[in-house]
Amino acid sequence: MSKDEISRTNRNRDRTSSKPKPKTKKKKRFLTKKRVLWTMFFATALAIFCALGGYLFIMLxxxxxxxxxxxxxxxxxxxxxxxxxxxxxxxxxxxxxxxxxxxxxxxxxxxxxxxxxxxxxxxxxxxxxxxxxxxxxxxxxxxxxxxxxxxxxxxxxxxxxxxxxxxxxxxxxxxxxxxxxxxxxxxxxxxxxxxxxxxxxxxxxxxxxxxxxxxxxxxxxxxxxxxxxxxxxxxxxxxxxxxxxxxxxxxxxxxxxxxxxxxxxxxxxxxxxxxxxVNYNYKPPEKKQRYQAFIDYAVDEAEEKFGLSEDDLNIGGYKIYTTMDKNAQETVEDAFTDSDNFEKPVDDEQIVQGSMTIINQENGGIVALMGGRNYEKKGYSRVNDSRRSPGSAIKPLVAYAPALESGKFTMESRLSNEKQCFGKYCPNNLHGYSSTISMSDAIQKSENIPAVWLLNEIGINTGFQFVKKTGINLADEDKNLALALGGVSKGTNTLEMAQAYSSFANGGELREAYSIKSITDSTGTTVYKANTTPKRVMSETTAWQMTEMMQNVVRDGTGKKAKINRPVAGKTGTNQSGYSGISSNRDVWFVGYTPEWTAAVWMGYDKPDKQHLLKNSSPLAAAFWGKVMEKALEGVPEKQFPQPDRVDIPKNEPTPTPETAQTVSGFAAEYDASTMTVNLSWQAVPVSGVEYRIYRRETSETEFSSLLNTVSTSAGDISAMPGLTYEYYVTAYYPEQDLESEPSNTAAVSVQDEPQTPEPDPTIDPNLPTPTPDNTGEAGTGEDNPGNSGNNSGGNSGNNNGNNPGNNNGNGNQQGGGNNGNGGNNGNGGGNNGGTLPEITDPPLAPTTEPTVPPAATDPVNEGTEGVILSPETDATDEGILP
The missing domain is CATH 1.10.3810.10 (Biosynthetic peptidoglycan transglycosylase-like)
Known part of the structure; x- marks a missing residue:
């Protein structure tokens, strides 16, 4: 074929093989070049216009x-x-x-x-x-x-x-x-x-x-x-x-x-x-002004809750209406200026400080407060700035109330009171042991075993969450059994404790504490108003049972000094020294309430060390509470505690008692200067199952108070203070008949002013670090502080270094922890930050007959809070840590 024919053939083939393509509709592009340019032009013009306007506004x-x-x-x-x-x-x-x-x-x-x-x-x-x-x-x-x-x-x-x-x-x-x-x-x-x-x-x-x-x-x-x-x-x-x-x-x-x-x-x-x-330590000249502590607190609340700065308040012309009661505030201020209400300091370096908060539980309003003695305008306030271990004052919140709330217990329930360990945590009682004890008696005597046992029964998280629900700030590390005895890593303050207890007083309802009812601005317009919506944290029945039991604490328990001419319910708390061989206290508390108001009192040194400790225990705070509340409530109409319409709580019928109960004979008391202990002994009564109750009175006191209970025929008092004279007697108590004998003969003992230094413990490892005067790391503490009490104090010799493994075995039948002689076990000492946990007594400790290893000192944490608490796995004594 010619080239022309081949070309024609190919063109014809292309025509027959190609198919017409369907026409597609072209989409219009939204962002065209033209539109982008116009948008940029108008945006630039607008920006220039705004800039010019802004410039003119700024300049003119x-x-x-x-x-x-x-x-x-x-x-x-x-x-x-x-x-x-x-x-x-x-x-x-x-x-x-x-x-x-x-x-x-x-x-x-x-x-x-x-x-x-x-x-x-x-x-x-x-x-x-x-x-x-x-x-x-x-x-x-x-x-x-x-x-x-x-x-x-x-x-x-x-x-x-x-x-x-x-x-x-x-x-x-x-x-x-x-x-x-x-x-x-x-x-x-x-x-x-x-x-x-x-x-x-x-x-x-x-x-x-x-x-x-x-x-x-x-x-x-x-x-x-x-x-x-x-x-x-x-x-x-x-x-x-x-x-x-x-x-x-x-x-x-x-x-x-x-x-x-x-x-x-x-x-x-x-x-x-x-x-x-450089540390700041300047003290400005005192300028006394009534109500200054409350005014400062209210101004702080205006800043924190309502977003007003100090400058706003100073130049804004506001009117701030507070919840303060003038008579109550003046009463608190006068009590804090009276040095007779506080223990005399050991030197001129520090004075014994205190804090008190009073709340009207019906509406949550703070009635009065004081953050310390010699309080200065805008000064350091222990109402909310300082946090300390509450000791046994926390027991009602962490153990007893949540147990009642569970429905598995009532105030008549029998709780375990046997000497026992919970894993490696071995708390102890001051008043001896028994197979069981009623919940009411356990609170009244402030026993430790029942509180820890009860928290273990209901679950640690149950108690932990209940405490947080009442407004006390806890950390996750506080989730352990030592929490039952006051072991909180960051401590608490009188504001939180008073607020928490107000839920008992208010039939189970909690209102957040506040000091400002309303604020009006310079035009008279109300710009802020308090929200007093209540939150139910427990049932009315639980609150009523707690009130019934804590009234017994004041009637005939550790809080007798808080009695006034109105119904009172409350609980004491004592945080002991934490130093081996020293029975003094770091903190003493009383938290209580009447049908009208709830109040918390704390006393102690700001920076406790071996030299700066309290000789007195929680009755000191209870007495202060009673003195203030008696006068503060003058003119306030008297009420009665609320009671639910229906209370289905089984009550025990009184048990007939025998006609006679044999009195204890041969009672004697002698002071041993080498151990700084008053040794007490007596003859046993010829009846099995008898418990002996020892009572003590310092000569300046008007009546005897319960010291300790035991089943043996001897005991020791290591809480007796040098230079004082004490009188003792003992009675026999028959648990099955709930009968107590007449007092034995009275024995008097004078304690020497200069106690001798005890001989060193041969079991102490000389390579262990020695304590310093700084605050010892401490943790969970309970009221009656058997951490170092007991017949022998071998429990304290098991490593209290905090960071080092326990390596010293205790001696004897210790009550500090351990199992009949092995104080150390594998414990981690006194807390996450080291140190022996402080001991808590209300009333004072049982005897110790052997010297113990000094706790390892640690730096204080959280503005005076004594240390952090250990987990339940670590060896621990009652309010503290097993040596």
């Missing part, structure tokens, strides 16, 4: 506001505080001093504020865009407000601006005033105004007033580096970083400031290190 409005408000801090009246009956009790007046010229302010002090608040202060024009951008990036990354971008000039603008609303327009106005300030004043003038105007905690304004308030120095050139850093640390949180109120937090923040000063070249490294190490 800022200048106008600055001229109108120059040299002004507020146009409102002072904020006023009222009691529950709307009586004025105080005002938030300013504490100011004469302004300081810039040339009289040390350059290093200025540098401290620049380094901390605005390191580009001398470079920007009022607004630091770089800082704002950096803060925005960090906020976005953290998904929260973690860093601010305000300059020193902007902070000054806030103080000049009058309104307290927190809106975008307020922030924009702040910026506009800052720019206007920079236009009209030099950097030095702005810094001078800033330092003379800003708040330094409470009602203290200005750098000179702050220097006088916190350091007693009116000449700023006398300030040391650490003092300058302390002041520069405060603007971020004037209340939080107040060195008088929160010295530890102030020190932490001061360290940050010093680091910034070093990083930016203002101080040398040796200067930084030296300044970081």
């Amino acid at each position: 409005n800022g200048e106008k506001l600055l001229d109108a408000n120059k040299d002004k801090l507020t146009v409102n009246e002072t904020t006023k505080i009222y009691d529950r009956n709307a009586n004025l009790i105080g005002e938030l007046s300013f504490e100011k001093s004469d302004p300081v010229d810039y040339q009289d302010i040390p350059k290093l002090l200025v540098s401290a504020f620049v380094a901390t608040e605005d390191k580009r202060y001398f470079e920007h024009k009022g607004v630091d865009l770089w800082a704002i951008g950096r803060a925005a990036v960090k906020d976005i990354a953290a998904r929260s407000m973690v860093e601010g971008g305000s300059t020193i000039t902007q902070q000054l603008a806030k103080n000049i601006f009058l309104t307290r609303d927190k809106t975008f327009f307020r922030k924009a106005t702040e910026v506009s005033i800052a720019v206007a300030l920079e236009n009209q004043h030099t950097k030095e003038e702005i810094m001078e105004m800033y330092l003379n105007r800003i708040n330094f905690g409470g009602t203290t304004y200005g750098i000179k007033a702050a220097s006088i308030r916190y350091f007693g120095k009116s000449n700023l050139n006398e300030l040391k580096v650490w003092e300058m850093a302390t002041l520069a640390a405060m603007p971020k949180g004037p209340s939080r970083y107040n060195p008088l109120r929160n010295p530890e937090l102030s020190k932490e923040r001061r360290a940050v400031v010093l680091q910034l000063m070093y990083d930016q070249g203002y101080i040398t490294e040796p200067e930084m290190i030296e300044a970081k190490a």
